[in-house]
Amino acid sequence: MLAPAADWPHFLGPDRNAVSGETGLVRSFPEEGPPILWEKELEVGFGGCAVVGDEVFIIDRVRSESDLLLCLDAATGKEKWRFENPAEGEPPFPGSRSVPTVEEDAVYFVNAFGRVFRIDRKSHKAVWDVKLDERYDGATPKWGWAQPALVVGDVLIVTPFGEKIGTVGLDKKTGEEIWKSGPIGDSHSSPTVLEFGGEKQVVIISVTDKDGKGGLVTSYRPTDGTVLWQTDLYYNKIPIPIATKVGKDRLFVTGGYDCGSKMLKVENSGDEYKLTELWSADKGSQVHPAFEIDEHLYFLANENSNHKVKSRRQTGGLSCWTLDGKELWNTGDEPFMGRGGMVHADGMLIIQDGENGVLRLVDPSPKGFSMLAEANVFGSDLRKRFDLKYWSPPALSDGRLYMRGQDRLLCIDLRKK
Template structure:
């Protein structure tokens, strides 16, 4: 497949080490979905453990279109993917200090009306380039210095996939060494694609990766080897995890033992060969162990939690315990809310040590970890909380209302947060805000 090259550029040699490729001196930012290594864990220190009256200081606020796409931050630049109408997507570059727009790259897409308006994904910054992946499968590489597109792909059209899955594309691009990785899928079938990041030429394509999913591919070190993992639905009752080598696209292993009709979060790596899998829609959660002998892998299910799980965001691992926003469509109303909220789970046996249930519930807001604390946003109330994570019980350190332009219900504040330089960026359905946490 030919890339749509918009400029002539040199092919940059790959990194010596096989890792997620992030810009040298700017690597301490939040350059992609869920942070530097896509785990939602930040190396920030010196954060406030109590907030002033009225909450953390608001540094700036910006009106944005509806959407769920989070921000990436590198140096003085903030990137978000926005959508202004049914057929226009906008990659915006904002000033981190003021929130003012520096520039944007706007392009047209097919005119398709999907449930839930707006963007879905977070741009990925790699050196002098930023990559965005729109909700209709438009992958765009933009030069941060020239502010011009270098290449682009419309994966839905190029792979003759017809219509998107029901909710469109939600995956954020993953850059590993010289390769940028995204899925191409519809409601039935799907591929995992690896493109040369500077030229846009196809490096590899993995068949049989499954369709109808909303996960972002993730780099893991599993059983002593770094590999890319993705999930896809094979049919109305079957799903598949596929692990591949990022450089070659060679399939390392597959596992078809977990089904989720609308999969969103990727597994949490326990760093000892185990992966904690969770999802919403009553599909439950599973702990896996992956072992390797030479080139052969085995996948074993250690335990399963029926029906319960996290619909939107992956679990946070801290000091041998998992902290999870345990909410899905199934437990957000009435007495069922008692089964949700923030939970602490023992990963050895799957036992839930405590759960906040109805109060606080947090709906389906994002959570990240920094400086020994969980930072969690209530997806309905627009409130931000600081939590001291402990298996002994829920301990809230601070809470503040950070969004006030809200509906009576159905606020859907689900976008992932971004944290760097003591500043937190949060997004609702109509605002992007920067808050001082230090």
């Protein structure tokens, strides 16, 4: 029986970790593949979906013309309304970047050039917008701003990445500043909400010196921007995945670009926090975060340095690790799965292949790779070995899986009949 439908209201779902509580999902596909309920043509881009009730929200971008926020009917994929804003140039790897953040009365999104919007869900107009480089002398990251707007209570948290101001908290209703914090370099990783020592915290990974290998992991109190702790124990020259909380007091940080991964311990005594390194690994996930499932870690160990070289592809694929840093198995090149996104739901990993969009259902087990089902839902030519850059994070709501393949959005029915 399908569990009550859960909204997917922002980046990586209800708890910002790509984990869904839905059950009653299929564990096999018919020969022709799972039912595709609808398909929506999009411009080229990477922006993923948010789903609230019977509406799907996605950021799109007409190249060099405009940024778009689209609201679609969840049942049919038909457009209900849109918000459009003139483009401000074009970032490298053209197209949208982020995932909208949806609340009852508003939708928030950040475009590739750091303009933050609050859109009224009734009028479909901007209530306010803030340009981070103008207000805070922000510096555009290498491939533009990819971070979603993070809402915690009444505070909307965004990252200017300026020389003097790294992170700010805005009043979500007015856009006025509530707090600001010092520089942290820049990042393509998104701030996320984690809890340590019984305290809700906003944690972000950043890089301060690419040549000198300087990196930071910083934790803020979301209400006032107080830095709760900060460590330079992890470095990645282009951070992208969010940090993953492991157990009560551990933090797994990972990335690509041959910078590997680390497991950190977060200890607190009163108001003081201390971070120590437990172990490190050469492998990492370039785009999407790792999952802790039944005291094991799972991530796609795929990055620039191994996806083009056949001999190195053997080291990648889906990888399973113990919590003390031992790799138990990896799928290598069979299947490799590129820099795709995953959702953990109903005891399965639901994986979108980042190279060709193939959908796979996997039973996560430390005993070895166990694929339950796979389907070429985008109809890709699987004989060709090239990366279609299907890197967008999937979304799952009411048994429907939303997968973006650059210029197409698919709604796939995973509900048992």
